[in-house]
Amino acid sequence: MQLYVERGFEQTTVAEIAKRAGLTARTFFRHFADKREVLFAGSADLQANLVRALGEAAPDAASPMRAVSAALDAAATALGQHREHSRQRQSVINANADLRERELIKLASLAAALADGLRRHGVPEPDASLAAETGIVVLRIAFERWVGEPHAADLPQIMRETLDSLKTVTSAR
Amino acid sequence: MQLYVERGFEQTTVAEIAKRAGLTARTFFRHFADKREVLFAGSADLQANLVRALGEAAPDAASPMRAVSAALDAAATALGQHREHSRQRQSVINANADLRERELIKLASLAAALADGLRRHGVPEPDASLAAETGIVVLRIAFERWVGEPHAADLPQIMRETLDSLKTVTSAR
DSSP: OOHHHOOOOOOOHHHHHHHTTOOOHHHHHHOOSTTTGGGGGGGGHHHHHHHHHHHOOOTTTTHHHHHHHHHHHHHHHHHHHHHHHHHHHHHHHHHHHHHHHHHHHHHHHHHHHHHHHHHHTTTTTTTTHHHHHHHHHHHHHHHHHHHHHHTTHHHHHHHHHHHHHHHHHOOOO | HHHHHHOOTTOOHHHHHHHHHTTTTHHHHHHOOOOOOGGGGGGHHHHHHHHHHHHHHHTTTOOHHHHHHHHHHHHHHHHHHHHHHHHHHHHHHHHHHHHHHHHHHHHHHHHHHHHHHHTTTOOEEEEEEHHHHHHHHHHHHHHHHHHHOOOOOOOOOOHHHHHHHHHHHHHHO
């Protein structure tokens, strides 16, 4: 990723990335479908992490947001370790339309996995999708605040504050 | 769009679409960037419609969801006119990964436009983004229910029910 920061995403070739990582281009493509995927290598782990924490919180039909909130807390603890790395990664993504699209797809996939986890625990529709998708909205907005504000609190705390803001915003008439 | 339904999106060429519409390929590309855009021709109008209704509802910082809800109501009235056409269009989109991506991008653009409208009316962050993005989640889920359920109520009513479900889901502890 350091190469993307130094030269810009468009100007960096797969050959250069592979060389910096001590790999051949062939080995690179065994690990990543394309050079965009390098930036999203953590998203499978993040998804597994979210779904595991959701399951451990034992979602129920009466309060699916409680389990989503536990999943977000686990994700925030894992994601919130390396702020400078996260900040650099996000600035590379924000500067490139293709990367922003890839990010939208990854977020949609996280939401679908959470909704699926809720349904498997008996949460009916549309509640399962609503809880999962608003949860991912909170994750994205909290993450953006965390990387964007120089003196931001830690990510789990911002996540909880954002979840509280969501409750206030959606409950107002 | 009828060609996409008859032959599938991948199998339909721009030349065939243009011929059916009585256009040359050159004229086609003056109106649409690519053949995916044909399916999203209405999204600029939808966005203008949402933003106009949001402004007319005069959003305020204390209850941004009230204005978002008015915007969704206007959108639902406009979108809810042609159920069979909407159903066919959605089945073409759902069958193709590129089209699903394009749809995610259009939805993100709607959310960004709503958030921008709220901020211009003095709604602070993160409330503006939370209200806008959860509003678009409600729009997408309500639309999916409306096209997917054979005996569904009309779209404005499903939109209001989905918004009520959102409030219940996010307020539960």
